Amino acid sequence: MTGIGFEILARDGAARAGRLSTAHGTIETPVFMPLGTAGTVKAMTPEGVAATGARIVLGNTYHLMLRPGAERIAALGGLHRFMNWPHAILTDSGGFQVMSLAALRTISEAGVAFRSHLDGSRHLLTPERSVEIQHLLGANITMAFDECTPFPAERDQVEASMELSMRWAERSRAAFTERPGHGIFGIVQGGVHADLRHRSAARITEICFDGYAIGGLAIGEGQATTFAMLEATVPALPADRPRYLMGVGKPADIVGAVKRGVDMFDCVLPTRSGRTGQAFTRAGTLNLRNARHADDPTPLDPECRCPACTGFSRAYLHHLTKSGEILASMLLTAHNLTYYADLTAELRAAIRDGRLAEFVAPGTAG
Amino acid sequence: MTGIGFEILARDGAARAGRLSTAHGTIETPVFMPLGTAGTVKAMTPEGVAATGARIVLGNTYHLMLRPGAERIAALGGLHRFMNWPHAILTDSGGFQVMSLAALRTISEAGVAFRSHLDGSRHLLTPERSVEIQHLLGANITMAFDECTPFPAERDQVEASMELSMRWAERSRAAFTERPGHGIFGIVQGGVHADLRHRSAARITEICFDGYAIGGLAIGEGQATTFAMLEATVPALPADRPRYLMGVGKPADIVGAVKRGVDMFDCVLPTRSGRTGQAFTRAGTLNLRNARHADDPTPLDPECRCPACTGFSRAYLHHLTKSGEILASMLLTAHNLTYYADLTAELRAAIRDGRLAEFVAPGTAG
Numbered sequence: 229m230t231g232i233g234f235e236i237l238a239r240d241g242a243a244r245a246g247r248l249s250t251a252h253g254t255i256e257t258p259v260f261m262p263l264g265t266a267g268t269v270k271a272m273t274p275e276g277v278a279a280t281g282a283r284i285v286l287g288n289t290y291h292l293m294l295r296p297g298a299e300r301i302a303a304l305g306g307l308h309r310f311m312n313w314p315h316a317i318l319t320d321s322g323g324f325q326v327m328s329l330a331a332l333r334t335i336s337e338a339g340v341a342f343r344s345h346l347d348g349s350r351h352l353l354t355p356e357r358s359v360e361i362q363h364l365l366g367a368n369i370t371m372a373f374d375e376c377t378p379f380p381a382e383r384d385q386v387e388a389s390m391e392l393s394m395r396w397a398e399r400s401r402a403a404f405t406e407r408p409g410h411g412i413f414g415i416v417q418g419g420v421h422a423d424l425r426h427r428s429a430a431r432i433t434e435i436c437f438d439g440y441a442i443g444g445l446a447i448g449e450g451q452a453t454t455f456a457m458l459e460a461t462v463p464a465l466p467a468d469r470p471r472y473l474m475g476v477g478k479p480a481d482i483v484g485a486v487k488r489g490v491d492m493f494d495c496v497l498p499t500r501s502g503r504t505g506q507a508f509t510r511a512g513t514l515n516l517r518n519a520r521h522a523d524d525p526t527p528l529d530p531e532c533r534c535p536a537c538t539g540f541s542r543a544y545l546h547h548l549t550k551s552g553e554i555l556a557s558m559l560l561t562a563h564n565l566t567y568y569a570d571l572t573a574e575l576r577a578a579i580r581d582g583r584l585a586e587f588v589a590p591g592t593a594g
Numbered sequence: 595m596t597g598i599g600f601e602i603l604a605r606d607g608a609a610r611a612g613r614l615s616t617a618h619g620t621i622e623t624p625v626f627m628p629l630g631t632a633g634t635v636k637a638m639t640p641e642g643v644a645a646t647g648a649r650i651v652l653g654n655t656y657h658l659m660l661r662p663g664a665e666r667i668a669a670l671g672g673l674h675r676f677m678n679w680p681h682a683i684l685t686d687s688g689g690f691q692v693m694s695l696a697a698l699r700t701i702s703e704a705g706v707a708f709r710s711h712l713d714g715s716r717h718l719l720t721p722e723r724s725v726e727i728q729h730l731l732g733a734n735i736t737m738a739f740d741e742c743t744p745f746p747a748e749r750d751q752v753e754a755s756m757e758l759s760m761r762w763a764e765r766s767r768a769a770f771t772e773r774p775g776h777g778i779f780g781i782v783q784g785g786v787h788a789d790l791r792h793r794s795a796a797r798i799t800e801i802c803f804d805g806y807a808i809g810g811l812a813i814g815e816g817q818a819t820t821f822a823m824l825e826a827t828v829p830a831l832p833a834d835r836p837r838y839l840m841g842v843g844k845p846a847d848i849v850g851a852v853k854r855g856v857d858m859f860d861c862v863l864p865t866r867s868g869r870t871g872q873a874f875t876r877a878g879t880l881n882l883r884n885a886r887h888a889d890d891p892t893p894l895d896p897e898c899r900c901p902a903c904t905g906f907s908r909a910y911l912h913h914l915t916k917s918g919e920i921l922a923s924m925l926l927t928a929h930n931l932t933y934y935a936d937l938t939a940e941l942r943a944a945i946r947d948g949r950l951a952e953f954v955a956p957g958t959a960g
Contacts, residue, residue, distance in 0.1 A: 266917050268914060271921065273901065273925075277771060295916065295917060296912075296916075300888070305891070310909070310913075311910065420831065427816055469936075491946060517813040522662065523669065523670070539640070541670060543676070544633070544677065547662045548633075549661075557920055559639075
């Protein structure tokens with residue numbers, strides 16, 4: 229097998245239930261990929277992540293290139309071994325985070341020159357270097373290096389940025405070394421302009437990738453616009469390849485995107501919320517810091533199979549959250565990732581059963 | 595069974611290997627009890643704590659009375675259920691922490707009036723209230739309320755403080771409700787004065803407790819003095835009852851105290867060190883923040899059975915520690931508690947085999 233396998237098992241409208249095949253196992257889609265930013269899903273052991281049902285996590289090129297360094301991780305046997313994660317890994321290209329975190333950024337045709345937010349050291353990230361870093365990390369899915377166009381922006385800026393990302397996509401593809409069970413995804417840009425999205429999708433498809441990501445959305449444009457852009461983009465992408473909506477999102481965003489043909493997602497929401505006392509439940513989103521939970525002996529979500537819900541009361545989780553205990557982050561992150569894993573499992577079942585149209589994310593209005 | 599059972603299985607010099615019996619299981623001694631300060635062993639799940647080998651943890655009356663409150667925990671089914679810990683719990687009396695953490699403390703014959711360090715609310719802790727709180731929490735082992743005499747202090751201050759603690763011990767004993775599998779321990783005070791320690795031990799023994807603690811040590815007097823005080827105190831305590839050295843200590847302190855007839859220990863060291871990158875290993879104490887670990891593919895301690903040592907390299911643990919990742923605290927706490935659990939298991943084996951005299955704590959000079 230060269231590249232990443234993708235088999236479509238069922239369809240329901242534009243949605244698909246499928247299976248990705250990588251050198252580190254298979255992944256059922258639609259799938260939510262937890263963030264393993266700096267080589268760890270924050271507040272979770274690898275066993276704990278796998279227990280939620282996750283079989284793929286995301287690693288961040290920007291964070292890992294700066295600390296501990298891609299060459300170091302390669303010398304230690306790659307990211308899978310470094311973080312003791314035997315399942316699949318997708319890495320981002322660094323393009324998004326270099327723009328949001330680094331200092332003194334200078335974009336040129338070559339790439340992005342910047343200074344580390346950790347120690348001020350100088351770095352240059354190019355399509356070729358980004359793909360090399362992701363190779364050193366051992367990513368099963370490498371992402372093409374792109375510029376995430378800011379929102380809002382003038383149309384001609386968006387167009388120029390998208391065209392730059394397309395040239396970088398071509399260079400990224402050329403820099404990628406084919407290996408069995410490893411692949412590279414291209415990224416569609418084009419802001420909130422349907423025609424630019426369409427042109428970008430056509431160009432990315434022409435370059436030919438293992439899968440196709442939709443970038444530059446969910447950055448402030450609103451859900452209706454996100455969905456409109458998906459409707460403009462997805463039909464222009466190859467029907468037999470996986471589609472990945474980057475950085476999305478809330479449960480209802482994921483359901484809406486699956487209905488529009490998206491297969492893969494990542495988002496900071498379940499993990500970050502878990503560290504600030506927010507929990508996603510089948511009865512809605514709860515803030516565990518709220519005093520109304522102080523005497524509540526019931527579990528967070530009686531239908532949930534996670535360690536927080538099977539072992540503890542809301543009163544205890546409230547106490548941990550109020551007390552700033554690390555166990556609060558551990559339990560609520562496990563819970564939120566379980567909610568997201570179960571949400572995608574329920575979406576897969578709904579697609580197989582042909583009842584996706586009426587599917588609503590548990591605990592949300594739609 | 596009324597009270598706490600204690601069976602001595604083997605002796606070696608002054609040391610004993612024994613077994614405590616409580617309503618929540620049996621505990622092999624010598625034993626180290628992890629701190630479960632505010633209803634959680636910091637950075638650990640209850641399953642993780644039990645996996646280290648621990649079958650008893652310590653809860654803090656001072657912390658729990660202030661947040662979430664003893665009556666609240668009782669209404670929620672007690673501390674075992676609240677923190678989902680099915681094994682034994684010992685609670686301290688609050689006497690030590692009210693002096694080290696609370697504001698505007700006033701000591702009288704009645705007890706200690708103080709203001710909460712959390713919200714400034716006023717509280718009164720008396721022997722009777724301390725025992726009542728520990729009953730509400732459901733502690734298997736209740737500690738008598740005492741004053742931890744500061745060090746250094748004048749002899750007449752130490753004597754007056756010890757005498758106050760003895761009167762409080764009598765009131766604590768009277769306030770305790772006998773229940774099967776639950777008991778109360780008295781605490782010997784007397785600073786660094788052998789004659790005061792001896793008098794306190796005699797008085798505490800006269801009151802008659804399920805076990806006997808030695809308090810007010812390891813607060814700056816130095817290991818040689820600690821050991822000298824043990825030698826002055828332990829022979830004056832009943833031979834058939836468990837002995838508990840409070841707040842101790844480093845591995846070598848524990849080994850020395852076991853050799854002098856102590857059975858039980860607690861200390862913040864393994865858990866707090868785990869959150870600051872310090873690891874106890876069979877090759878000595880390591881600071882994981884040190885750059886020399888950055889490229890080291892070997893485990894922290896190749897002989898250790900803990901999740902940190904079986905799953906990860908020193909390089910990874912260094913990376914997590916440098917990055918301030920919660921997983922660093924989780925893994926290093928699990929490791930340090932495993933080291934302490936294995937140390938006491940090895941001490942028990944050495945006592946059974948009659949080879950305690952030459953026993954040295956792994957990774958220490960003595």
